Amino acid sequence: MNLVLDFAPPLVFAALGGVLSERAGVVNIGLEGMMRFGAFAAAAGAIFSGSPWVGLGCGALAGAAAAAVHALLSLKFRADQVVSGIALNLVALGLVTYLLQVVFGSSGVSPPCPALPRDRFGHSALAYAALLAPFLFHAWLAWTPQGLRVRAVGEHPRAAATLGVRVLPLRALCVLGSGVLAGVGGATLSVGLLGQFDTRMPAGQGFMALAAMVFGKWTPLGAAAAAFLFAAGDALQRQLSFSLHAADLRLEGVFLALPYALTLLVLALGIGRSRAPAADGVPYDPEA
């Protein structure tokens, strides 16, 4: 259980970021890249300021900055949203590796950074935030006028526009918010868990968050539940490989592949109705 509360928060934040962006109609497969920027900026910010909270803020800002590029390309220049997300991931891979070298002179890990304080159960505030955030997000999306507007521009932007919702600015805001969440998710890895930045971060967690979002049917509660499920699977796998001499069988890979295989199975069998928002990925042209 302790491990689950360690592993889940990065996935939860990033998956919620995915939900926010895609419910507003913008596909975001750049989550991995945004997490990477967030993780690095958080570590760097914490090292230079001496405060992990400043680091967390830097992580959120870096995620938002990466998301701003995605929003600019896909909304203003109407680039293909998948392409723009892929490009973001590629840039994050190269640029962060480069910055790690320039700033810290290392190609592996950053120096240790101040980590967020932990309570007597060994959890930082972020772990509890990850428990709370999905409910807040759900309430906001389901029951407030802004939440309704977000869902409207993701399902039928033209109808929303005729009611006076400004589609593109709202979508841009949601993408930025998605970047903040993904950036915090990345920061959770560096200033929250490891206490330094590792160049392998986020090691596919952005894509696993994407899978959690799909598994959770594009809903905040579903996505968060899926994130906890995946994290529990990961924790179980590590426990097993410690206790059962499962190391001899070398089954880690099978366990790690399970979340993705489960998600694919759910999609393929159409268990429950799993459907993306109707206008997800469709560019909106206000003049057309």
Add this chain to the structure above:
Amino acid sequence: MLELRARIFAPARDPLWGAVLSLLASLILSFAAVALSGRDALTGFADLAAGAFGGPGPLGETAIKTGVLLLTGLSVAVAFTVGLFNIGAEGQLIWGALAAAVVGRSDVPGVLLWSLLAAALAGALWGSLAGWLKVRRGVHEVISTILLNWIAIHLVHGWLVAGPLAAPGSGAEVSVAGTAPVSPAAWLPRPLAGSRLDAGLPLALAIAAGVWFLITRTVRGFEWRAVGAGREAAEASGIPAGRRICEGMALSGALAGIAGALLILGTEHRYPGVFRTGYGFDGIAVALVGGGTVWGSALAALVFGALRAGATRLQLVGIHPSFAELTQGLAVLLVAAPRIFQPLLVRLRGRALPPASAPPIPTVQP
């Protein structure tokens, strides 16, 4: 004069010039980044060129990387042809590489050929799975191929290569080294002394020519393009669109699988315990910058291949080789938004002409 300019920069060529401009702009941007971080960018550029083209050794490295990138780029481009966005070249490449490493260990006659075929088959199976999921179960291929990538990565790296297929006599140290080596008969021949240049690039070029012929000069290729341009219209005119999509994805996967085989049979000579390729993801960049065409992809593969080969030299002047990845990412970022260069192209053209239609990148509609 105006006439000539208008013809050179004709709207139909916008994708081409967009690709050229984005490559140039990304190179300028990344060298600006190098200069800003206080390194000598000009020396760096010279070193980069020397590392990519200076003599048989560097040329061989460039050729190896270009061959692999060309195949993964073609893989993505072929999927574009039938209207699918294949993000899964990485997973297909991994299965292809594993198949080549396993079959390559046997000592049947013609083992090289069998290894390549096995790799193509393995990649094709993984690729057509995504096609089948799309056609039969309505699962969007962007999502399914992302999931299939990670399933392949974890199953192969975390289980098969570490466990059942690890080199015999497996202790912890040995299993890090990966599978048992392939037999020398399965190695790609290296015709030049002093260079790691192998038969990979010629093979990739021959395959590219074949793919070009298939797509542009045969009935089947026409039907693929028709399905890619509009599935419902193609179906209405009697083309079995679902079958064509699966075929396209099978070929797409086969190409990525062969790319994996080139890595194993050309340089690694076994499936290594640590095998971080990224070539599958780079294939997306190659195909996008290449405008989804065969020869555009070949050109992009050469540029990115040279960049990758040359970037290893940059370490000498204190520039990290991730420079190549940065440039590549920026190029995709810029090519993703053709509208960025639209005003410039209109001015180069010398007079206002209607803008060209969008480049052949399918819009994504989950």
